[in-house]
Amino acid sequence: MSQSGSQAAAFFREACRSGTVWFVRDEEGSPAPLSADGTRSLPYWSTKARAQRAAKIWGHGLYADSMAHWATAQGAQRGRGTGAASATVPPSA
DSSP states (O other): OOOHHHHHHHHHHHHHHHHHEEEETTBBOOOOBBTOOOHHHHHEEEEEEEEHHHHHHHHHOOOOEEHHHHHHHHHHHHTSSSSOOOOOOOOOO
């Protein structure tokens, strides 16, 4: 198995085990870098420690947050308790 294949397998195994996917954000949203073809990519991690490491490397006040935590908070803001929510990612500067 290739390195990327083993990393993908580990991501899905860990995410399924914990039921949580992590991302980094600040008060304005999550960074969404442009890929080579001009599309935006949204980076996710299977553990909080990995997301925290990325936030520390990238700096700029970023911190790790979980999708489960975010969806719960967004649902509460809308008065619906928990549930899925869509996100608007601001363009990166």
